[in-house]
Amino acid sequence: MTNRQISKSANQQISTWIELEDRYTSGVYTKRPLVIVRGEGARVWDAQGRAYIDCVGGHGVANVGHCHPRVVAAIREQAEKLITCPESLYNDRRAELQAELVRIAPPGLERVFLCNSGTEAVEAAIKLARLSTGRPGIVAARNGFHGRTMGALSATWQPQYRQPFEPLLPGFVHVPYNDLAAMEEVLDENVAAVILEVVQGEGGVIVGDGDYLRGVQALCRERGALFIVDEVQTGFGRTGRLFACQHHGLQPDVLCLAKAIAGGIPMGAVLLGPRVGELPSRVHGSTFGGNPLACAAALAVVHVTEEEALPRRTAELGAYFLYRLREVDSPLIREVRGLGLMVGIELKRKAQPYLAALMERGVLALSAGPIVMRFLPPLVINRMELETVAEAVEEVLSSASKQVNK
Numbered sequence: 001m002t003n004r005q006i007s008k009s010a011n012q013q014i015s016t017w018i019e020l021e022d023r024y025t026s027g028v029y030t031k032r033p034l035v036i037v038r039g040e041g042a043r044v045w046d047a048q049g050r051a052y053i054d055c056v057g058g059h060g061v062a063n064v065g066h067c068h069p070r071v072v073a074a075i076r077e078q079a080e081k082l083i084t085c086p087e088s089l090y091n092d093r094r095a096e097l098q099a100e101l102v103r104i105a106p107p108g109l110e111r112v113f114l115c116n117s118g119t120e121a122v123e124a125a126i127k128l129a130r131l132s133t134g135r136p137g138i139v140a141a142r143n144g145f146h147g148r149t150m151g152a153l154s155a156t157w158q159p160q161y162r163q164p165f166e167p168l169l170p171g172f173v174h175v176p177y178n179d180l181a182a183m184e185e186v187l188d189e190n191v192a193a194v195i196l197e198v199v200q201g202e203g204g205v206i207v208g209d210g211d212y213l214r215g216v217q218a219l220c221r222e223r224g225a226l227f228i229v230d231e232v233q234t235g236f237g238r239t240g241r242l243f244a245c246q247h248h249g250l251q252p253d254v255l256c257l258a259k260a261i262a263g264g265i266p267m268g269a270v271l272l273g274p275r276v277g278e279l280p281s282r283v284h285g286s287t288f289g290g291n292p293l294a295c296a297a298a299l300a301v302v303h304v305t306e307e308e309a310l311p312r313r314t315a316e317l318g319a320y321f322l323y324r325l326r327e328v329d330s331p332l333i334r335e336v337r338g339l340g341l342m343v344g345i346e347l348k349r350k351a352q353p354y355l356a357a358l359m360e361r362g363v364l365a366l367s368a369g370p371i372v373m374r375f376l377p378p379l380v381i382n383r384m385e386l387e388t389v390a391e392a393v394e395e396v397l398s399s400a401s402k403q404v405n406k
C-alpha cells in the first residue's frame with residue numbers, strides 16, 4: 001500500500017470510532033473530533049500518531065504524567081494479586097494507603113473514607129457532616145463546583161447544572177466567594193458545614209484569599225460547623241503545594257480528594273479530623289471503595305509525587321507559566337490568573353474557538369465556564385513544553401485579534 005492509501009484507511013478507522021461513539025454515547029458530553037489512543041508524560045497521541053501537549057490532563061487527573069512507569073508497574077503487580085476486596089475485610093495495600101494519606105495530609109486529619117470519585121467524596125462529606133453535627137445546613141460558594149450527584153450537585157453553584165434536576169436537597173445556601181462578611185451572616189446554629197475550594201476550578205480558576213479561608217475556618221470553629229475543603233482538583237501538587245490548604249495553613253475538619261489521587265484509576269478519599277467525632281458503623285459505605293487496585297495506584301502516586309518533588313517543581317513552573325502568559329499582548333485577554341499549574345485566561349469572549357485553534361497547533365486545553373481557557377497540564381511537563389504552550393496561546397490570541405480588527 002502507498003502512504004496515501006494507509007492514511008486513507010487510518011482516516012476511515014478514525015471516523016468509524018467517532019461515528020460509533022456519536023451513535024452510542026448518552027449525549028451528555030460535547031466532544032472534540034479527536035481520537036486519543038496513547039499518553040506518556042505530558043503528551044498524548046491521536047490515532048494518526050500526532051502528538052499533543054496535554055493541558056487537559058484528564059481534567060486534572062494526570063498529575064504524575066500519563067502512564068508513569070511506577071504507576072503502571074504498581075497497577076500491573078496488584079492486578080496479578082488481588083483486584084477487589086471489600087472493606088468488611090482488611091487489605092495490605094489499603095492499610096498502607098490510609099497511613100500514607102494521613103502522613104501527607106494537613107495536620108489533624110487522622111482517618112480516611114475511601115470511595116471512587118470526587119462527587120462521592122463530597123457526598124460522603126455532606127452526609128458525615130450532617131451525621132456528626134445533627135444539623136442540616138450546608139453553606140457553599142457561588143461559582144463553586146463539587147460534583148454532579150444529587151448531594152454534591154446541591155453544593156455546586158452553576159444554575160445550568162442544577163436547574164434540570166430540581167428539586168435538589170434542602171438546606172443548601174450559596175454565598176459570594178472571598179467575602180467573609182457574607183459568610184458570617186449565614187453561619188448560624190443550623191449549619192452543619194461550610195464547603196469551599198481553595199482555588200475554584202470549574203467556576204473559572206478563581207484563587208481563594210488566604211485571610212478569607214482562614215476567617216471561614218475560624219468562624220466554623222466558633223459556630224460549631226465543620227469546615228470541609230474540596231481539594232478534588234487542587235490536591236496532589238496541582239497548585240505548587242502537596243495540598244492547596246498548605247498555602248494558607250488551613251486545618252480543615254474534612255478534606256475531599258479525588259482526580260489525581262490514583263494516577264487515572266477512579267478513586268476518591270475523604271480525610272476526617274477530630275471534630276467529626278466517632279462515626280457509628282454501617283452509616284455509609286461503597287462496594288468499590290478502597291479496592292486494592294486503586295490503593296496500589298494511589299500509593300505509587302504518593303511516592304512519585306514526593307520523589308520527583310512535584311509540588312516544588314509545580315510552584316516554579318507555574319510561576320514561570322503565569323509570568324509568560326501575562327506577557328501575551330492581546331486585547332482579547334481580560335485576566336490571567338492561577339496558582340501553580342492551575343491556570344486560567346479569562347477572555348472578553350467565548351473561549352471555545354480559541355481552544356479549537358490551540359488544538360490545531362498541537363496543544364490541548366480546556367475551558368472553565370464559557371470565557372475562561374484553563375490549563376491543567378501534568379506536573380511533569382517541562383519548561384520547553386510550557387513555552388510551546390505559551391507561544392501557541394500567543395499566536396492564537398493575537399492572530400484572532402488581528403481578524404477582529406479587520
Ligand SMILES: *Cc1c(COP(=O)(O)O)cnc(C)c1O
Nearest residue numbers: 117118119145146147201232233
Ligand atoms: C471534578 C471535581 C469534582 C467532581 O469530581 P468527579 O470525580 O467528576 O465526580 C468535585 N469537586 C471539585 C473541586 C472538582 O474539581
